[in-house]
Amino acid sequence: MMRLARSILILAAGGAVLAPLCAVGHGAEFLSAKLTLLPDAEVLLEVTADYGSNPLIMDEAAALDALADPVCLREHDTLKPLSALGPAKITQHQNWADYAPAAYLPSSTEGEAHALMTSAWRWHSTEPEIVFEMPKGKLHDVLLWTHDATHPEAPPKWMLLLAGDRSRPIPIQQTPWWRSWMAAAGAGGLILLSAYFVSRNFTWRQRTL
Numbered sequence: 001m002m003r004l005a006r007s008i009l010i011l012a013a014g015g016a017v018l019a020p021l022c023a024v025g026h027g028a029e030f031l032s033a034k035l036t037l038l039p040d041a042e043v044l045l046e047v048t049a050d051y052g053s054n055p056l057i058m059d060e061a062a063a064l065d066a067l068a069d070p071v072c073l074r075e076h077d078t079l080k081p082l083s084a085l086g087p088a089k090i091t092q093h094q095n096w097a098d099y100a101p102a103a104y105l106p107s108s109t110e111g112e113a114h115a116l117m118t119s120a121w122r123w124h125s126t127e128p129e130i131v132f133e134m135p136k137g138k139l140h141d142v143l144l145w146t147h148d149a150t151h152p153e154a155p156p157k158w159m160l161l162l163a164g165d166r167s168r169p170i171p172i173q174q175t176p177w178w179r180s181w182m183a184a185a186g187a188g189g190l191i192l193l194s195a196y197f198v199s200r201n202f203t204w205r206q207r208t209l
Helices: 002-023 060-067 177-208
Strands: 030-038 042-050 072-075 078-081 089-093 116-124 141-148 157-161
Touching: 042 060, 060 089, 060 116
Parallel strands: 030 141
Antiparallel strands: 030 042, 042 116, 072 078, 089 116, 141 157
């Protein structure tokens, strides 16, 4: 009996957590952060705000403010703002489908027009894993989800970050060791070849003097 009651409580709590996620299609009251894992330790983070029907984001200016630094990178014992990666690429569009998990796009809103703004950061990670953190005091919750570009058929993994939350470590796509070795060998070969032609040209000049 105790186990049954506990199961009911867990299901009820899970439903309460998942309920807000179903509103992502139109008027989402949180930001959607799509993390695309690219080859060679490259990552693309696209954070999208709905300023068309989100009561917390009334206009374009509010959307820009919400997207300025929505999350931070946790690197060891320090928090690194996204602005430290460089200026974000800002786009305005109406396409929720490419910027939120398909499971959280209600079919009733697929044909509706959206007013969306996306900030994108692209960089090479120096760490084997990425950890995001939501600083305390942030107004907008963030639905963080990953898309593995090397395995596009894999279902996205997601987590909802509230102010003060930290994401689980997200492994990135490291460069295979054999590709690094080949690149190093190729660079070394070019250096040796250049040195050979330089020395040969120098010898030829010495002989002609």
